[in-house]
Amino acid sequence: MTNATAMLTALGDPTRQAIFERLTDGPLAVGQLAEVLPVSRPAVSQHLKVLKEVGLVTDRQEGTRRLYSVDPDGLAALRAHLDGFWARSLAAFQQHASREGQNDQND
C-alpha cells in the first residue's frame, strides 16, 4: 500500500475521521478528544495510534500532557497521490482524444 492509500484507509473509519477533523482545528490531548466524541479514552488512543502510523498525525509532550496534531508532512504524500491521479486521468484523456482525432480524419 502506498502512503496515500494507507491514509485513505485509515480515514475510512468514521471515528478516526472525526478525530482527524477535530485535530485540524488545533492540537488536542486524548482526554479532550474523548470529551467531545462518543468514544472512550482507550478507543481514542487506539485510533490516534493508527493515524500516527500512517503519517497523518503527530504528537508531542507538553508538560504532563501529550498533544496530538495534524502531521504537516502527511500533506506531501497526499500531493503525490493527486499527482498520480492527474497523470492517469490525462493519459486517459490523451488516448480518447487521439482516437477521436482519427475518427475526425476518417469522417
Added chain:
Amino acid sequence: MIKTTEAVRREVVVDVPPDRAFALFTADMTTWWPAAHHIGSAPIAEIVIEPRTGGRWFTRHQDGTETSTGVVRAWEPPSRLVVTWQIGADWKYHDDLITTVEVQFRPDGADRTRVTLEHRDLDAYGAGAAAMKETFEAEGAWGATLAAYAAAVK
C-alpha cells in the same frame, strides 16, 4: 508558520486542434475519465461540466444519485477552463474546501494541442490549512472559514 504546498502540474499533447480538445475534455468527460475515479455509491453513469461560468461539475451515478466535484470558475473555450475541486479526505464534497484546477489548451503545431493542467490551492487540504488557520485566527485577521482537513482523491 505557513506551509505552502506546490501545485500539481501535468501536461499532455493531443492530436486534435484546441477547440476539439476543449470539447472532448469537457463534453466527453464521461467517456475518458477513469471509471475508478469517483466518490459515489455506484459506478459513474455520466460526468457533467455545465458549460458556463458558475456551472456545476458533478457526477451522476448508476443508482441515480449525484455527487458534486466543484463549480466552473472560468469557461473560456477553446483555450481555458477553471473549475474548483472540493473533495475531501473522506471522499465527500465539501462546500468549504476549495482547491482549483485550471486547464489550458494551447495550439502546438498544426492540429495539435498542448493541454496543461494545474491543481493548486492544495493548502486547503489539512495540515497546511490547519496551520494557516491557527496563524490567521491568532492574529485576528480572518474568520473561522479557512477550510477543512487533509485529503486525497480517488
